[in-house]
Amino acid sequence: MLQFIINRFLYGLLVIWGVITVVFMLFHALPGDPVDLMSGQHADLETRELIRHELGLDDPLLVQYGRYIGDLLPISIEKNTPEAQKKYNYFKLIPLGGSALVAKYPYLRKSFQTNKRVDAILIESIPGTFWLALAAIVIATSCGILLGVTAAVNFGSKIDHFIVGGSVVFISMPSFVLAIVMAITFGYYLSDFTNLNMTGSLWMNDPLKGRVLHLENLILPAFTLATRPLAIIIQLTRSSMLDVMSQDYIRTAKAKGASFLRVIFMHTLRNALNPVITAVSGWLATMMAGAFFIEYIFKWKGLGFKTIQAVEYLDLPVVMGSTILIAFGFVVVNIFVDILYAIVDPKVRLH
Secondary structure, three states, X not given: OHHHHHHHHHHHHHHHHHHHHHHHXXXXXXXXXXXXXXXXXXXXXXXXXXXXXXXXXXXXXXXXXXXXXXXXXXXXXXXXXXXXXXXXXXEEEEXXXXXXXXXXXXXXXXXXXXXXXXXXXXXXXXXXXXXXXXXXXXXXXXXXXXXXXXXXXXXXXXXXXXXXXXXXHHHHOOHHHHHHHHHHHHHHHOHHHHOOOOOOOOEEEEOOOEEEEOOHXXXXXXXXXXXXXXXXXXXXXXXXXXXXXXOHHHHHHHHOOOOHHHHHHHHHHHHHOXXXXXXXXXXXXXXXXXXXXXXXXXXXXXXXXXXXXXXXXXXXHHHHHHHHHHHHHHHHHHHHHHHHHHHHOHHHHHO
16 A cells, blocks of 8 residues: 555656646747846846846756756755745755755745745635635535436436436536626626626725625636536436436335435435545546636636736746646645545555
8 A cells, every 4th residue: 555655646746747847848938038027128138137147047948947846846955045045935954064955835936027926926816716616516516416316316207307408508518608608697687686796706805894705706606617517416426326226225125115215315325426426526626727717707816817817917937836736736636536546445556
């Protein structure tokens, strides 16, 4: 088991290293000069060269790549100076003369637009995306299981056809299209009845009250983000329920006089949830990544909104940091799920 876990961590590190390499190379392959974004078009040559030197863009590409990898490593050798301490906020492990082996947070550079540290920008944005993804998972799981059970119990009826047909529509419809439809329908035309807004965030600034919590702004983006996993959960639950309902022990429970609800929820659903749990377990990171366009359409202040804004303004350090963060989230979730699989099914460790 220990060897299996070590292998998964090594594979995860290779994936993250590959993402970092691709992101770094794309950054240098894109047209345009980062110095123009920071200095403006009318800056003199001396100012431009000073900024270029400060960013390290006057060094060879391999030197820049090595420095970027070093900035992201949690343990590295850094200069023992106040400037390095301020830049990396490190903790000294072993003094090495003018340098030291240090433990530090990954340094993702600074935003071209605001000159603010990228890690601080991402930390501010993550909570909005996390709560949106979590709300969407709760909606998708609870409603999906309920509708899947309803479809299975009414197999072959109009209710079954209606639920299955609706799930097919939700799977087929792109999320950004559905987001526009939801925003216009419930946030504009029916806003007098729903009291919902087309756009808004979880926390809004009020001139008198300061930061105010607006849970109503969570409803439309959360339901929109939940539609695709909701449709998948409906079909998984329905299929699994139909398979379990045909088993002998279900017929035995019915023959012993067990009530309908007991047979459905205590015997059938309980044994039909395994594929649903498997599907849901790895969706949080996926939904956080999939929330990008939904956040932008609803102007929900999260990681996706901030990243798309950075793309518009060519704020490449923010885009790079966001991409690496999402890749790291995917890797961590996949490693965690693989370990759970290995615990439940020992045969998984052989692969």
